[in-house]
Amino acid sequence: MSDSDATPIVSALDPRSDLPGALSAWRMLLGDVGVMVDEAALDRYARSTSSSSRRPAAIVRPRTRDEVVQIVEIARRCRTPVYPISTGQNWGYGDACAVFDGQVIVDLGRMDRIERVDAELGYAVIQPGVTQLQLAKHLADNDLPFWIDCTGAGPNSSLVGNILERGFGHSPYGNRFQTIAGMEVVLGTGEVLHTGFGHYPGARTTHVYPYGVGPFLDGIFTQSNFGIVTQLGLWLQPVPEAFCPYIVLFADDKDLLAAIAPLRTLRLNRILHSVPHIANDLRALASDAPFPRDRLPGRARLTPEVRAALRKEAGIGAWSMSGAFYGTSRQVALHRKLLKKALSGLNARVLFLPRRRLAAGKRFARLFGNLTPFRGMEKKVRLGAALAGMHSGVPTGAVLRGCYWRHRDGVPSGFSDDTDLAGDRIGIMWMAPIVPFRREDLALLNGEMDALHERFDFDCHVTLNMINERALAAVYTIDYDAEDRAETARAIECYEAGVRRLFELGYPLYRASVWGMGLVASGEGDTFWDAVGRLKGVLDPDGIIAPGRYDRLQAGAALRPRQA
């Protein structure tokens, strides 16, 4: 763990760096439109949902793999590091920001080609600029019987970017690292590396089998800074004959904890065969309305009484779990029964949301939603439909509504699916440890994290996500008012204390934010990070790619409040 008290911001720029030379060479390569240095652009890329931002020195925007190669070669020659982003929607983890100030962003957003979809074997070959919406639409427009796995990051977020951060979705393909095969990577040397079988001329199996022969390298290009991934093969899930989303409601904390063992049994036996997400009440409340400043002036955390009242008004319990079943009609019917049976005897309400019910709900809410007894129903139906969509290959930004909890104006009236959280000056930081799928670990961690948030006067927003059969990826969120300097400083303290505590307790994060890299990649004498540093040294000997990203360089750099 780094010591936050004594650590100045470090610039990764080599004093011998020739930025003007690099910029002029990049302009030759990409034209003026491909290299941005105007203040407005730099400001835009510096915007962040985080407690701190990083202002780039320039943004370069390649359109092709070969341009990426040349960008890297120029960067090496001019000793000017570059920091790749896909579409810059790494919300809450760094957005479009580099780890250090003054870096050159390589925005891969213009590399948005869907190179190929194999409709027989079910995979797509895509570039980093391809968004969730774009691929989903491509499949729909071409009547291809496949769905993508969606995350809640919104329709315009990059698939490749999320996968390289080892993000996860909701569907049976939600453990996304297990659904890729065949990467193309531009190394820090400028070499183009094809992983798996891709480096054998004419190989026909590059995108159907990830490992190739010899060392399996894909893993080292996730959460790292060894190269720039310019293409990968992504497996698509076949559209099932039947599909049924469900929601399970738990009235109280103890009801969820009592359900953990039966849920684990279902997950281990792949009856829960997707990646269900379990959210606490605050996540649900936050989607509806912001923190009630009028009821709790000067506070940033709900009192137990207000929280209970809000829950009651919204008609929700402590936790709700959302998932879906996929298969033939009979399989889905059977799985529904098995879920009901496993939770029978517990205080858990299981609701199934087949398409026809959602459609009927929509009609009903439109007709009667203004009558008192049905007020709020439209919102719920809308959220249900968004979740159902997300489980079936239709990306949505709806769950991002919850990020406006501490925003003074709440969710903007013009909120749309392609909301720009950074532009809206949202304040969120996620602490995302992996937790064994076990009641004791979860009870301990939920207690610890809630106490921590209480200490810093924040609400503890939580989701628990069944990333695999044995583990939950928990996300504890700090929602703070990014316009309030004192609250922002407190949020940073809370974040750093929280991350430290998670490591102390033995639950390390599965993913780091741009400003929290130093918290994971430290540890003097840790052979793991020693080895990672040496791998970096031979794949990117000049340290040209994303310095500080999942490496020790940033171990000395601390968080700092964003410039107002």
Next chain:
Amino acid sequence: MSDSDATPIVSALDPRSDLPGALSAWRMLLGDVGVMVDEAALDRYARSTSSSSRRPAAIVRPRTRDEVVQIVEIARRCRTPVYPISTGQNWGYGDACAVFDGQVIVDLGRMDRIERVDAELGYAVIQPGVTQLQLAKHLADNDLPFWIDCTGAGPNSSLVGNILERGFGHSPYGNRFQTIAGMEVVLGTGEVLHTGFGHYPGARTTHVYPYGVGPFLDGIFTQSNFGIVTQLGLWLQPVPEAFCPYIVLFADDKDLLAAIAPLRTLRLNRILHSVPHIANDLRALASDAPFPRDRLPGRARLTPEVRAALRKEAGIGAWSMSGAFYGTSRQVALHRKLLKKALSGLNARVLFLPRRRLAAGKRFARLFGNLTPFRGMEKKVRLGAALAGMHSGVPTGAVLRGCYWRHRDGVPSGFSDDTDLAGDRIGIMWMAPIVPFRREDLALLNGEMDALHERFDFDCHVTLNMINERALAAVYTIDYDAEDRAETARAIECYEAGVRRLFELGYPLYRASVWGMGLVASGEGDTFWDAVGRLKGVLDPDGIIAPGRYDRLQAGAALRPRQA
């Protein structure tokens, strides 16, 4: 591809190597029993099912991780490379042999501790000497409700060794690389590296989530020579409520080909949720009896007429597929229906082998097996029972019977589960390409491989294994008489021509044999192997671990007939 005509055997020994010094230091460390140099031992480790063998200079046998560290440190100091094996049963791919002659084998067979089984989360932490039988027995003896995934390599083969070669089994956990979490590796530097979360002190999630935070490294320690894996976390599959093995019989080649599309649909939709294996008639025939030398003197390949006659005598078709369903009774019943339905209208016979049927078959065969109409039934029942066992966590050596096809004496009368193929002087070589799960690719490849075998006068034994939802791992086997020098030389030619052809056609191997490393790890100017070489350079700077194993060192070394 290397040129086999002009390539001498290379010794990997550094001329400055101080083998006597190393031996004496290892003896100090391990005692006399831990260091073997006697001729009998060297002979035993040199035995090989392959067309060539490698004779080691010594065998060292550590009992602990720390001893491995010291073995590596001594090896570095004395410039004497070491070649790790787990239990030395890498049948058909190199057995217990190193890539080069004169290397020191590190036999990890005495590191056979099951460190821990977590009966709640379903994983074991094991050392490389732990065998399939040992872990299966441990689970049974302790009434732990989990099964291991089995391969056909026999009860005494190592789990870790097979996983590091990216081998595959039969069960839902058959894609074995996806069922591990948390490795401990002694690097060539002598450092001890823990992957995933394992390097964070006190981490509680090392064995429930493989990726950790930062680059995911496990992949680079499979099919490589960067370190010695001394421990890993292995996920165990929960014993299902119901379990039903099945066999599908295809009368003719065209019947299998017609079934490929519906089988792929079932696999993509995870109705086939294990790793079914499809074997051709020769594999089945070979389990029963050796090549009929009396009917075809001087030949090593069946004529079409004899092959048809043998098929008829054995009552089998061209192909048979073996798999199993796992789940609740209703799930299994439903899956059985779905399989039957998908294949209805095709010329395919589906047989289910629930436990009670196998038990009845056993009784029946014992009572009536000597009566003419039921002759051979006992063998079939025995094979069915072995397959069913293999699908449900009971390792067996029964499928190794098929390796005796060209052996002059056939399967020995005393054949047991722990048969020693190398000791029995079996001649087998596998060519194992990955094939897209598609009729056209499979038809092309089966045709090419059979023509190749015909050209060299060998039978083409085939299995097609559904390693994932989009690919088949095909295994084309050359069975040859290892006592016949001319036949052995022909087998080598056939192997080299076959491997070359597979790469030319675009279907690279998923795994290489010790003597075929040069065929996969060549390609001047291939960035992949360049990068692999550089990774080697920083994880094992003195080239102390397994020189030639999945690296370019051996690109110059050719096959050669084993010494008679």
